Amino acid sequence: MLHRTKHIIGASLMGAALALGLSGCEVQGSDEREVIYQPVEAIRVTLAERFEVTRLFTGVVQPAQTADIAFEFGGTVQAVLVNEGDRVEEGDLLARLDTALLEIERRQLLAQLAEAEATLRLTDANLKRQGSLEADGYASRQRRDELEANRDAIEARMQHLQAALDGNLVRQEKAHLLAPFAGVIGERFMEQGSAAAPGVPALTVLETGRLEARVGVPRQLAQDIHRGDEVDLAVAGEAMRGQVLAVGAELKARSHAVNIRIAIESDSILAGTVVELTLRDYIDTPGFVLPDSALTASLRGLWRVYVLAPVEGGLYKVEARDLQLRYSDSRRAYVEGGVRDGELVIASGTHRVVPGQLVRINQDPA
Template sequence: MPASDYYQGDETREKRPTVLKGIFFLFILILVVAGLLYGALQLRSAEGPKVAFAAPEPLTVSVMPVRLASEFRIDESFTGLAEARRKSQLGFSSGGRIEAISADVGDRVKAGETLARLDTRSLTAQLASARAMVEEARAGHALALNTVERQRTLKLQGHVSQQHVDEAEAQANTSLARIDAAKAQADTLRVQIDLARITAPFDGVVTARMADEGAISAPGQPLLELVETGHLEARIGLPAVSAARLVPGNFYSLVADTGTVDAKLRTVTGVIDPDQRTVAAMFDIENPGILAVGAVVRLSMEREIDEPGFWVPVKAMSTASRGLWMVYVAAPYNGGWRAEPRPVEMVHSEGDRGFVRGPVQEGDRVIVDGLQRLAPNMPVIPRESPRADTPTDG
């Protein structure tokens, strides 16, 4: 046989699968599947898969009973400043050289006390001249009166006419007018000399000094600032609804950093400030000695809000959707208790408590701590809170 036919027959036999190879492959496959099944059976427990049937242990939580109210009270605080009723910037009405300033910043002065003086030597000389003119006018008037008497005597004797008598009387009246004019000039100079010194218009303390001796003061230029200390008033801005509850003439307690002071309400302006949107109330402070001018004072007032609900600690609430909050109530369930979530709406918050309303009944036990460990409908053991976290007022 040719060599080509021989090689072609070998290739044909190698490519054709044999029955022995198929049986061997099937046997190996059965062994692998059996091994896998045996391993799976070995891993399973003899008692079957473990399934938890016992309920979790109840969690002990602190609770507080709900006390529903038809309204609640809140404390409002309004701030103002204690100010002096009078505050003046003092200066001279006429200009001149400052001769003396006898007050300095911080000095307490009495009403009428001289605080500063101008150089008045020129005015004093003018006053002396005016006084001399008064005396001169008086002398001329006396001479004119004597002349009138003589002219009247001569008239009776027929030596002069009535014309001479009238002229003498007119001269006497003119000299009298000169006396009045000279007196008025002297009085004007006296007033200028008096205004050449600054006196305290009221009891107070000097808070500013803007000039010294020797300086030339212009008319009306402020030299000293005086603040009244004997009478203080407080100006406090309040909303119109709160200001309407104040009664003029009544006494109120104002709180400052130095303590509490009594103040009498003098008036309420009744006009809303366009910037602050508040109404100003003016108080006269009864004991101003313990307050400094410019001190901050606070007025506290109670206000009733006609809203139903109940107080809970802020720590008893958690956030919910749509702007609501959530509290957990320990509710009876199958002879025990479980934590039921209840949505509530915040009406007012005040420090560490809040006034809320929602589907909660009188006497329900609200869980007040441990919210991070709670889940809805979780079994719990309620325990009354040892301290009152919320007030019991309506």
């Protein structure tokens, strides 16, 4: 019994000693626990007098000339001699109408003109004889007046017939569609045997060799662009220079932009290709350039940044500052007010800090 009691007392003493040892380690650990401060990335801001902005505007490459050509007179299409994509030269025959009826009309007019000429010759001969008879006293003056009036009427009819022949010739010429300039056939709207109505396009011809970009830009930027200026373009990923041909004199109804026409020198670009015009603009207000990740939305249309105020021990206190955003893209922002030249601003990870929090900087910013 005594032996058992000794064992129980010994076990109790050992448990108490172990508990006391463990309690001492926990206190010691809590006394030596290190406070960990949130690390942040920071930049030192520098005041800029103005900010250069690169603006991109999208347009379309178009031929210098595009013509929807049509027959001026209606008729049946006898032949269409070109297809879409065919290259043509100025004056090439593209399509023609059936001119059989016009040819019949021409022969009729020629016959009527020949008849009038014969009648005129007879009238002139009668006038000559009438003059001889009058000289001998065998004819009256009235008969001569009648013959002269007939001659005038015949001459007027001949002029009318000649004008009709000229009109017939013009209509026969207009029955042939000719290429107005060297180019390529863009679209074909008619086929052989179809009925062509006056003024309805039969073919579209796109001029080759001369291309131009047409880009709409805001009026305030268009005021600084002049004919002959060299501008930067990007067409199908290819950077090139273009020369301004003209600056529009009116705003587009939908976009309220001014149309700029720019000459393009290239043989490999197709009409309809998207083109980008690069223009440089300036914000003439002092401000600061910040990474876009440094900004968070605030109230009343303002934006917020977090400034680092130094405290002892190499730590910094987070301060919230509101400012005005003047420009922003996917990488950077230009802001006005709120911060001072040379201050430290948190560059990213602003969602992990709050005003008044103590933080440390990962590395000393430049």
